[in-house]
Amino acid sequence: MKKVTLILILASIASCIGTHRIDVWKTMTIAPGDSIVLQKLKAPATLEIKNLSPATVNLVSELNMPKTIIANSQLNYRLPKKSRLIMENPNSDSVSIHLHYSSSRPILINNKELR
Numbered sequence: 001m002k003k004v005t006l007i008l009i010l011a012s013i014a015s016c017i018g019t020h021r022i023d024v025w026k027t028m029t030i031a032p033g034d035s036i037v038l039q040k041l042k043a044p045a046t047l048e049i050k051n052l053s054p055a056t057v058n059l060v061s062e063l064n065m066p067k068t069i070i071a072n073s074q075l076n077y078r079l080p081k082k083s084r085l086i087m088e089n090p091n092s093d094s095v096s097i098h099l100h101y102s103s104s105r106p107i108l109i110n111n112k113e114l115r
Contacts, residue, residue, distance in 0.1 A: 021103070022103055023101070024100070025098070026099050028096070035088040036109060037084070037110055039084060039109070041082060041103070043081055044079065046101070047085075048101075050097065053095040055091040
């Protein structure tokens with residue numbers, strides 16, 4: 001009976017492997033003339049970016065997506081695997097953004113891993 005229980009526990013653990021999602025909420029500040037770079041993704045990701053400042057943020061990507069996030073607004077977008085996104089601050093004041101990221105793999109932002 002103990003062997004059957006152990007096999008059932010191991011089977012349930014094995015079925016959960018690979019279904020783990022990384023869900024990150026982070027508020028970041030972009031200095032004037034600076035940018036935040038989301039490196040090439042290893043898995044598709046859902047992004048929700050809220051611009052908390054009264055200035056626009058430019059988006060640079062090879063994808064067909066909006067090029068700016070206007071003041072005090074929000075952008076929801078699904079980034080495909082191997083895509084990249086750069087958020088630039090062309091303003092003379094700092095800009096704050098709130099990033100919500102959900103994926104099965106972590107992403108690199110400015111060469112640092114978010115988890």
